[in-house]
Amino acid sequence: MPDFLAYVREHLPPLGVSGERQLEVVEELAHEMQERYDALIRQGEDPQSAWEHVCRGIQWDHLGQQVGRALHGRTNYVSQFITDARYGLRQMFKSPGFAATAILTIALGVGPNTAIFSLLYGVFWDPGDNPAATRQTVIWQTHGTEQGFGVKGGIHVTARDLREWRRQSKSFERIDAIVQRQATLNDDSGYPERFQVQSYTPGTITKYFGARMILGRDFVEEEGEFGKSNVVVISHRFWQQRYKGDPKTIGKQIRLDGINHTIVGVIAPGWWDRRRESMWPALALPPEGQGNGNHTLTALALRKPGVTLEQAQKEMEAVAARIAQVYPETNTGWSVRVDANKNSWLSDRARSNLSLLMVAVSLVLLIACLNVANLLMARGQSRVKEIAVRVSMGATKGQIFRQLLTESLTLSVAGGIAGVALSFLLMRVFTGLMPPFFLPPQVSISLSPDVLLFTLGSTILAGLIFGCAPAIQMARLGVAESLRQGGGKSGIGQSRHLLGKGLVVLEFAMALTLLAGAGIVLQSYWNRMHINLGLRTENVLTFELPPNQQRLTSPQAVMEYNRAIREKIASVPGVSSVTASPVPLTGTGKVSVAVAKRLPASGAPLPQAALRLVAPQFVETYGARMMYGREFNDLDQPASLKVAMVNEKFVKQYMAGLTPLDEELVVGERKLQVRVVGVYGDIQNAEVFGGEIKPEVTISMAQFNVPITTMAVRSAVPSTQLTKSIAAVIHEFDPLMPMSKVKTMGQIVDEQTAFDRFEAALYGSFAALALLLAAIGIYGLIAFLVSQRTGELGMRMALGAGTQDVFRLVLKDGLKLATVGLITGGAGAYYGGKFLQTTLYGAQNVDPVALGAVALLLLTAAVIACVIPAWRASRVDPVESLRSV
C-alpha cells in the first residue's frame, strides 16, 4: 500500500501558512491521490503503473505556489522566488550539458570583469585602511606655464615658502616635506649598495601617512633640525632581508653617503614594503634664511577634517599672494596647486588604460551574455511543450516570464560564482605578470566585499540581459499556439527570428569593436618593439658608480676619478670600449641651441633640443652610427676648443643647406660657443618611448666639468659574463665604491617596454577570448536560425528547388545578416579606434589589415554556420521536413 501522505508531505513546498493548515492541505491532496490510485487499481491496473500514473506530471513547486496564493490571496514574493529558483536548479540538473555551457560562458565573462574591476577598485576607490587617506594632499608651486619636475609639471617648493605656508595656512593639520634622492649605504653587511631614499620631516610617516611602527619610533621634532637629522627609519621588508629581523637593529649605526646614521624605527608590514624605497632618513629644512631660491621640497599636507580640496586651494592662493607681497623679488607671479595625494602619481596613460581595460572586459561580458541568450533561445525550442502544459494549467504570461527569468538568474549566479573563482586565478596571473611599480604601492588587489558586490550586481544584470528577451518570447506564446508548435519542430514565429537576427548583428558589432581596439593596442605594442633605437643593444652592460661627495669634493676630482676608473675597466679582457653617459632611452636633458650663422633676432627665444653629456667612446660603446666626423676623445679638455656632436634630425631641422662639420653652435642661456665635430644617426630620445625623434646636441662632460657616473661597457662576449671581472677591477681600484643598477642594455629596453608588454598581454588575451566567444556565438545563432527553416527549405525542395538553390538562399540570408553586423561593428571600431589613437603611440586610426582579418574570421564563422545546417537541410527528405511545417 503506497504512503501518499508521506509522499505529499515530502514534495509539497512550504505554503507559508500555519503548520496545521499545511498538514490539512497535505492530507487532502494525499486523499485525492489515494482515491485516484484506488480507482485505477479497481480498473485492473497493476500497483506500479497506477502509482506512476497518479504521481506523474505533478509539478510540486508550481502547485505549492498556486495553492499558497489561493490560501493567502496575495503573492508571497520570497517563497515564490525560492520556489522558482528551486525549479530553475532542477531544470539545470536535468540538462547538465546546457547548464555547464551556459555557466562556463558566464564565468568567462564575469571572471575577467571581476579581476579588472578589482584592479580599478584598488586604484581609484578603495579607501584603504587609513581613514585619513582622503585628507592627504600634495601642494606644488606654479609659475605661469612653467613646467617643473613634479606631477603634471608642478614645481617643488622652497624651504622658506614651506615655512610661510605652515605659519599662515589654516586648512591643514600639518604640512610635511619630502626629498627624494639616491644614497649609498655602507653597513657591516660588507658591500656598499646604492639605494633610492626619501627623506621625511618628522611626523610624515606616522601622522601624515598614518603608518604604524612595529619597532622603535618615528622621528621626533628636534630630529627635523639641521645637524640632528642623522636618523633613519626602515621598512619591514628591508629589516627582514638585510638585518634578518634582528630586534637589535634599533640603534644600529649605518653610513649613508658616508655620513653616520642611526636606525630608530621599523615600519609595520604593509604597502610600505611595496615601495621603491626601503629607507627614510629624517629631513631637516635648511636653517631660516638659507636655500630660499631652491625649489627642492615636495610638500605633503593633511587637510583638517571637513576642509575640501577647493577650499584649501583657495586659501593657499591667498597665502601665496601674501608671500609674494612680502618677497616680491622671488615670489612675484608664483602661485600654488593643491592636489589630492591619492593617485596623484598615477600617469594619465595608466589611468586611461585601466578604464579602457574595463571597457574591454565589459564587452567580453556582453558578448558572453549574448551567447547565453542564444543558448536559452535554442533551448526554449525544446521547452515549448513544457511551457504549453503550464499555460494550459493556468499559468499566466507573467508567471512564465518570471519563472524563466528566475531560471536565468539562477544560471547567472552559478556562472558568477564560477567567475569569481576564475577571477581569483586571473588576479594571481595578473600580479605575477605585472611589471614592478605598475600600480601605486598603496594599491592592494583583492576580492574585497565591495568588489564582490559589484560582481553580484553585474552578474544579476547579465542574467537580466540574457534572460529577458528569450523569456519575453516564451511568455508571449498562447496556449493554442504553443500546443500546436510544441509537437512540431517549427519555430516560434517571426519575432523570434527578428530577435535572433538582432543578436547576430549585435554580436558582430561588439566583437568587431573590441577586436579592432585590441588590434590597435597590439599594433602599437608591435611598433614599439620594432622601433629603430639607433643603437646596438647586444653586449652592452650599464651600471652606476656614484660619486662620494665626502672624498671627491671638486668636479675636477670626480672627473679624474671617472677617467681613471674607465681606464681600469677598459683593461678587463673582453671589454672593447667604455664610456660614461646617462643611459640612452631613459631620457635626456633639454637645452636651447642655435646655429651661430642663423641666430634668431635678438629677444626671440632660441630653439630647443635634447642634450646629452657624454664621455669619449659614447657612439662606439652604444653602437650608434657615426655619419660624419669624429666623436669625443681624451684630448677634448676644458682648455681646448669646445666641441659638440649633433644627431641627424638636428642637421635636417636646423642645418639645412650647411655642411654640418665645423659649424659653430650657440648653446644654453650662457650662449656658449661650441664647434660641431661629428654627426651621428638618430638615437631614440622621445619623452614617451617610441615617440618622435627630437633634434639633439651632445657635448663633452670633460669640457663642461659635469661628471656623469653612469658607465657603459661594450664587450666582444655576452656582457653578463664580464660583470664579475669588472666588479673585481672596480673593487681593487676603490673598495668603498658600490657598483649599482647593473643592467644590460637589453634589460633596459625590456623595462622601457614592460608596461606595453603587460597591456598587450592583457588586451591580447581578452581579445582572443572575445573572438572565441563571438565566433561560437555567431555560429550558434546562425545555425539556430537556419535550423528553424528546415521545414521551409524542405517545402522549397519539394516544389523543385535544387540543393544549390537552397544553399544559395541560406548563404545569402546569413551573409546579409553578417554584412549588417560588420557595418555596425565597423562604425564601432572606427570610433573606438579614434579614441585609442589619442592614448597610444603610433596607432593608426583603425588598422585595416587587422580589422579585415577579424572581419574575415567572423564572416567565416558565419559562413560555416550557414553551410552546415543548409547542407543538412538539403539532405533531409522533403516529406520528413514538411511534417514540421
Place this chain on the structure above:
Amino acid sequence: MAVNDTTDKARKNGSAELLILAQVEARPRHGYEIACEIERRSDGAVSFQAASLYPVLYRLERKGWIAGRWVEKPGQRRRRYYRLTLAGKKQLSEQRSSWSAFLEGIKRTAGLQDA
C-alpha cells in the same frame, strides 16, 4: 460579457469556478468527488487534475463562496467536504447567466451547433 474582453486566462479560471460551484450546489462533496463529477457529466471532455483543482477550491473558500468542513464517517478516512454558501449561490447564478450569454454569442458568431 463581450467576447473581445475575454482573455484565455479569465475564461479558464472563470469556467473552473463555475464548474466547481455547480458540483456542490445540490449537496456537499469532497475534492475528488468534485473532479469525478465534472469528468462524468462532461463525458470526459473536461477533467481536473489535483494541480488545477485545489488552488481553485481554496480560492473559492477564501472568497467565502464555498465552505470546507472535515467529516469523519465510521470505517472511512476523514474527508473535507465543501458546501455552497449563500454568497456562493448568488455567485453561481450570476456566473451561469453571464456564461449562457457568452456561449450564446459564441454559437451565433462561430456557427457552432448544439451537441
